[in-house]
Amino acid sequence: MTTTSPAPTVPGSPTTRTPAWVGAVDGLVAGLLTVGIGTLLAALLTGVGTSTGQPGPVAAVSGAFIDRTPPWLKDFAVSTFGTNDKRALLVGVVVVLALACAALGVLAHRNLTAALVAFAVLGAVGVGAVLSRPGAGPLDAVPTVLGTLVGLWFLRRSVASRASGSAGSSGARSGPSRRWVLGGAIGAAAAWVGGVLGGSSSAATASREAVASAPAGAAAVPVPSGADLKIPGLTPFIVPNEDFYRIDTAIVVPRVNTDDWSLKVTGMVEREVEIDWKTLQSKPMQEALITLTCVSNEVGGNLVGNALWTGWPVRELLKMADPKPGADMVLQTSVDGFTVSTPLTALTDDRNALLATRMNGEPLPFEHGFPVRVVVPGLYGYVSATKWVTELKVTTYAQDMGYWTPRGWSPMGPIKTASRIDVPQAGAVVKAGTVAVAGVAWHQHTGISKVEVQVDQQPWTEARLAADASIDAWRQWVYEWDATPGSHDIRVRAYDDTGAVQSPYEAPPAPDGSTGIHVVNVRVE
Ligand SMILES: Nc1nc2c(c(=O)[nH]1)N[C@H]1C(S)=C(S)[C@@H](COP(=O)(O)O)O[C@H]1N2
Numbered sequence: 001m002t003t004t005s006p007a008p009t010v011p012g013s014p015t016t017r018t019p020a021w022v023g024a025v026d027g028l029v030a031g032l033l034t035v036g037i038g039t040l041l042a043a044l045l046t047g048v049g050t051s052t053g054q055p056g057p058v059a060a061v062s063g064a065f066i067d068r069t070p071p072w073l074k075d076f077a078v079s080t081f082g083t084n085d086k087r088a089l090l091v092g093v094v095v096v097l098a099l100a101c102a103a104l105g106v107l108a109h110r111n112l113t114a115a116l117v118a119f120a121v122l123g124a125v126g127v128g129a130v131l132s133r134p135g136a137g138p139l140d141a142v143p144t145v146l147g148t149l150v151g152l153w154f155l156r157r158s159v160a161s162r163a164s165g166s167a168g169s170s171g172a173r174s175g176p177s178r179r180w181v182l183g184g185a186i187g188a189a190a191a192w193v194g195g196v197l198g199g200s201s202s203a204a205t206a207s208r209e210a211v212a213s214a215p216a217g218a219a220a221v222p223v224p225s226g227a228d229l230k231i232p233g234l235t236p237f238i239v240p241n242e243d244f245y246r247i248d249t250a251i252v253v254p255r256v257n258t259d260d261w262s263l264k265v266t267g268m269v270e271r272e273v274e275i276d277w278k279t280l281q282s283k284p285m286q287e288a289l290i291t292l293t294c295v296s297n298e299v300g301g302n303l304v305g306n307a308l309w310t311g312w313p314v315r316e317l318l319k320m321a322d323p324k325p326g327a328d329m330v331l332q333t334s335v336d337g338f339t340v341s342t343p344l345t346a347l348t349d350d351r352n353a354l355l356a357t358r359m360n361g362e363p364l365p366f367e368h369g370f371p372v373r374v375v376v377p378g379l380y381g382y383v384s385a386t387k388w389v390t391e392l393k394v395t396t397y398a399q400d401m402g403y404w405t406p407r408g409w410s411p412m413g414p415i416k417t418a419s420r421i422d423v424p425q426a427g428a429v430v431k432a433g434t435v436a437v438a439g440v441a442w443h444q445h446t447g448i449s450k451v452e453v454q455v456d457q458q459p460w461t462e463a464r465l466a467a468d469a470s471i472d473a474w475r476q477w478v479y480e481w482d483a484t485p486g487s488h489d490i491r492v493r494a495y496d497d498t499g500a501v502q503s504p505y506e507a508p509p510a511p512d513g514s515t516g517i518h519v520v521n522v523r524v525e
């Protein structure tokens, strides 16, 4: 648009100047869209990538405000509003924000550029607040940035359509009300859904923090100091939670509150049993070193990790329910609907199949199944390690199937003996002389008896095994190699406790786990 319109549309209207209230509503709807979209995206982003589950812009501003509130004001707020002090603050933030947005809306119809700049500054304040929250990463800025862009776009469109509407079209009156209803409905719906999702996740966060400060209640298993060879580049014997591999079908990580969690045993049992979090906490907990492995792990891959798990043996719960004769499988179900088929015997025999609540001493991270997951030594994760577990149905393989079975994976998945070279890495260039070749080997629930290394076509030579911490955990190994200049292939193979060597035949992960020898090529100078 270039100049003012040729004639007023509304009889009696002296100019085409937008009434202030129209601008104010435009500003309010722009603000609602920004906050709504920011809040919804923040809730959806929880658990994606590096996001730690940050609140939406309004909650972030309120949180940042609380952190910066001088003590006298905090005391005043608490004494005036009592336990509603946070709600009062939230209402205060919303009111101030609404007034600012209304003013910017009025300004937009007078001086669009100034209003857009001011609106963007307001958005930047929100982004700053989000980024200042504990644990926030750069990704957490995205929801508020996108929300602000939508708000800016809405303001611009409002001004543009008002201008064209007043230039003679009869849509001048229906235009704003339509965009207000549409924009307002989208903004409000997004804010509402985002608030519900975000609210439930913050309850889960609070309940996880409560678990963190409670005692673990299990006798600590000693880890022999010699179990970790501490060689640079070698994966640590116990993998820290942050570095642990993660595999699941969950797009949004479930955030279950301990108060909402329960686990029932159903199906072919003498009596159905249901336990809640409190009951589980009252049970004698055990600690166990167990190495998880994903069936999708390729030879030399890193979808495998060892942790110290704390939990109550699954067999104790199954004993309470008393499985009926004829049952041979337990169909485990997660809160997100994912299912797992586990041989009944693996959950009733004397191995440490646990209803785990802790990983390396901490409450399970949300990504790894908080509040409760199953961990079973000796079986690939897809047939054992249900995260966010809510039901165990005692049944038969003839009658039921786990999630991955109809998708081309075997109904049963015992872990195959495997070994991996961590250092030197493939393609590394190393100096001639003594080189520590080191890695891990695993065959959960029988253990590893021997590891051998082969350089080029030379004979296989025994590597030195680290101290044995548990037959359910992987074992580190090292081979002091006298490296001579040139290009060399280094291979590794492991033996289980029966003396059987791992399969040298190359097989892909599907349908029941890869096999083959890990080879790395290095150059020695
Ligand atoms: N609810 C749920 N549990 C699950 C899965 C899943 O997709 N959903 N994946 C399984 C698979 S395939 C593996 S290998 C392990 C991985 O556990 P982690 O992510 O804690 O390493 O979780 C298992 N438990």
Ligand SMILES: [Mo]
Pocket: 247, 293, 294, 295, 296, 380, 381, 382
């Ligand atoms: Mo897996």
